[in-house]
Amino acid sequence: MIKKYQFGKPFNTDAVVKDLTISNDLTKLIIIKDKELFIKLNNDSKVYGLGQALRGINKRGYIYRSFAIDDPVHSEDKLNLYGAHNFIVIELNNNYLGLFIDTPSMVTFDIGYTNSNELKITIDNNNYCLYVLENTNLYNLIIEFRKLIGKPYLPPKWGLGYGQSRWSYNSAKEVLDIAKLHKENNLPLDLIYLDIDYMDNFKNFTLSKDFKDLKELVNKLKKDNIHLVPIIDARVKVEKDYPIYEEGIKNNYFLTNKDNTPFIGGVWPGLSVYPDFLRPDVRTWFASKFKIFTDIGINSFWFDMNEPSIFYSKNNVDQIINNLNNKKTPFNLGDILSLQGELSSLHNRVDDYKNMYHHIDNKAVSNYILHNIYGMNMTKALGEYFQNNNEDYFLFARGSYIGAHRYAGIWQGDNYSTYQQLEYCIYQAINLNMVGFLFNGADLGGFAGNTTPDLILRWLEFAIFCPLLRNHSAKFTRYQELYRFDNLASLREILKLRYSLLEYIYDELEYARDNNLMYLRPMSFDYPDDKILREINDQVMVGRKIMIAPIYKQNQNYRYVYLPERYKQIRLRAYNDFDQDILDKGHHYIEVKPNELLIFIKEKDTLYLNTPQSNTTKLINDHIIKL
Ligand code: MIG
Numbered sequence: 001m002i003k004k005y006q007f008g009k010p011f012n013t014d015a016v017v018k019d020l021t022i023s024n025d026l027t028k029l030i031i032i033k034d035k036e037l038f039i040k041l042n043n044d045s046k047v048y049g050l051g052q053a054l055r056g057i058n059k060r061g062y063i064y065r066s067f068a069i070d071d072p073v074h075s076e077d078k079l080n081l082y083g084a085h086n087f088i089v090i091e092l093n094n095n096y097l098g099l100f101i102d103t104p105s106m107v108t109f110d111i112g113y114t115n116s117n118e119l120k121i122t123i124d125n126n127n128y129c130l131y132v133l134e135n136t137n138l139y140n141l142i143i144e145f146r147k148l149i150g151k152p153y154l155p156p157k158w159g160l161g162y163g164q165s166r167w168s169y170n171s172a173k174e175v176l177d178i179a180k181l182h183k184e185n186n187l188p189l190d191l192i193y194l195d196i197d198y199m200d201n202f203k204n205f206t207l208s209k210d211f212k213d214l215k216e217l218v219n220k221l222k223k224d225n226i227h228l229v230p231i232i233d234a235r236v237k238v239e240k241d242y243p244i245y246e247e248g249i250k251n252n253y254f255l256t257n258k259d260n261t262p263f264i265g266g267v268w269p270g271l272s273v274y275p276d277f278l279r280p281d282v283r284t285w286f287a288s289k290f291k292i293f294t295d296i297g298i299n300s301f302w303f304d305m306n307e308p309s310i311f312y313s314k315n316n317v318d319q320i321i322n323n324l325n326n327k328k329t330p331f332n333l334g335d336i337l338s339l340q341g342e343l344s345s346l347h348n349r350v351d352d353y354k355n356m357y358h359h360i361d362n363k364a365v366s367n368y369i370l371h372n373i374y375g376m377n378m379t380k381a382l383g384e385y386f387q388n389n390n391e392d393y394f395l396f397a398r399g400s401y402i403g404a405h406r407y408a409g410i411w412q413g414d415n416y417s418t419y420q421q422l423e424y425c426i427y428q429a430i431n432l433n434m435v436g437f438l439f440n441g442a443d444l445g446g447f448a449g450n451t452t453p454d455l456i457l458r459w460l461e462f463a464i465f466c467p468l469l470r471n472h473s474a475k476f477t478r479y480q481e482l483y484r485f486d487n488l489a490s491l492r493e494i495l496k497l498r499y500s501l502l503e504y505i506y507d508e509l510e511y512a513r514d515n516n517l518m519y520l521r522p523m524s525f526d527y528p529d530d531k532i533l534r535e536i537n538d539q540v541m542v543g544r545k546i547m548i549a550p551i552y553k554q555n556q557n558y559r560y561v562y563l564p565e566r567y568k569q570i571r572l573r574a575y576n577d578f579d580q581d582i583l584d585k586g587h588h589y590i591e592v593k594p595n596e597l598l599i600f601i602k603e604k605d606t607l608y609l610n611t612p613q614s615n616t617t618k619l620i621n622d623h624i625i626k627l
Pocket of ligand 1: 196
């Protein structure tokens with residue numbers, strides 16, 4: 001059962017696809033006091049949801065915030081990241097209560113952080129829709145929610161191939177070398193990504209001199225069926241005679257200050273302005289700029305910085321300079337410390353979001369109020385363009401809100417090359433399935449920091465089951481293309497398994513999309529009555545048949561697995577090198593060497609592996625191995 005409640009005059013976020021009538025008989029389980037919602041938790045109530053949020057599957061015991069932010073440090077104490085996914089499910093007395101708080105404004109979920117047995121949701125805006133779901137079965141409740149928010153975007157099949165990325169490959173020659181080295185090392189490859197340095201001075205829709213002949217590059221890669229995926233950022237460089245800037249200024253397409261002058265932030269290109277993506281005319285205009293890519297056969301993109309990210313605003317920097325000019329020298333210690341503080345806290349300041357304005361139906365509305373749907377609307381700009389033209393496209397973005405899943409995927413942003421981040425990305429991948437983002441994935445190997453051969457191998461053993469499979473790493477970090485590592489032979493075999501399983505993965509994704517299911521989910525969701533499984537979060541169902549038990553700790557070559565019934569265990573070193581055992585229901589402690597991958601299927605099920613290929617275009621359903 002699902003009911004809609006409305007408070008004040010909510011802004012239409014485009015999160016839901018169903019027009020429900022408004023109810024007024026709110027369940028007594030929810031107590032509303034002004035902008036706060038309270039729900040009493042039982043000692044053993046589990047709490048699920050919140051999409052991209054960090055930590056585990058059971059969200060109890062911490063505080064989380066929906067306020068999209070560009071934060072590259074995903075430590076355990078972080079409240080908010082790039083996405084705002086306000087869907088939460090509370091287990092109460094053998095029943096489940098689901099809430100979706102549909103508002104573009106900030107929402108804070110205090111889940112037993114202040115008071116152990118209380119969930120307190122603070123909504124920073126009096127105007128919002130509240131959807132309340134009740135179900136005796138957790139998974140069914142989630143399915144019902146997914147029906148409400150509509151069918152997820154999935155990329156064409158080649159979008160599930162392996163992608164190689166780095167910030168940045170700096171020339172067309174370097175990109176061709178990447179393709180060549182994958183081939184020489186017998187590593188499959190379907191996509192190569194371009195990060196911001198392919199642009200001229202970080203200007204969207206321009207090319208640096210090292211990528212001048214992009215068409216030629218595209219054509220050369222096409223011979224090997226490799227897709228080039230350029231990045232586009234959510235900002236426009238302030239520069240006289242730069243057409244995108246000039247056109248936007250002429251038509252008032254950018255977010256403004258209170259006085260209607262363009263709001264100027266500093267990002268990679270230096271001073272920049274932000275398109276008002278919430279307006280349909282701005283979205284159409286922005287989408288039209290992709291013609292320079294589509295004309296040469298590029299229909300794959302990734303969108304960054306769309307929370308939107310602001311390294312500093314001109315307003316705040318001007319203010320600091322003003323203050324300095326009014327100070328008498330020499331400075332005392334207090335002055336220096338406060339200057340230091342001001343300079344180091346310029347990034348993503350809430351006062352900047354408060355001072356930047358959208359113009360909707362000729363009314364100025366602060367970004368602070370509409371903040372969480374900015375990124376989604378950038379995604380929508382291109383997504384709706386391709387969908388309206390009925391064209392294939394490949395797209396994922398960083399900032400997101402529920403609803404964006406109908407237009408594109410997302411990736412998990414700037415993770416770190418540590419085992420802890422590998423563990424987090426498993427839970428994020430699952431939780432993102434709950435809120436519709438079936439097409440998601442984390443930077444394989446870790447983005448920041450230096451990965452290690454063992455970490456990237458264990459990571460790959462999980463990542464081959466993630467729809468978005470992309471190896472990406474930051475500037476100044478160790479290069480992490482798979483052929484750089486001395487365990488290349490193992491990495492290769494595991495990656496080839498992705499291609500052996502690709503037909504299964506694609507079929508299961510389509511099935512999950514069409515039936516509102518979770519492609520990745522905790523095994524416990526499939527066995528609601530199993531009391532032991534309910535406490536286990538790291539046994540993951542992949543589609544209908546496969547259960548995986550990933551390793552996410554260094555030097556851990558054994559792992560605990562609990563089976564709710566008899567299962568076939570398959571330990572794979574390669575598509576044609578594996579052993580299988582039937583395991584009884586119950587507890588198992590199983591050896592998993594670094595080059596091995598554990599999967600399980602039901603005793604009576606069969607799973608087919610196809611011959612791995614160097615590219616998705618070559619795949620055929622030849623069912624070479626029957627498991
Ligand atoms: O401020 O484009 O998350 O994947 O490599 C950093 C450079 C901007 C953040 C993205 C990351 C990308 C990087 N970007």
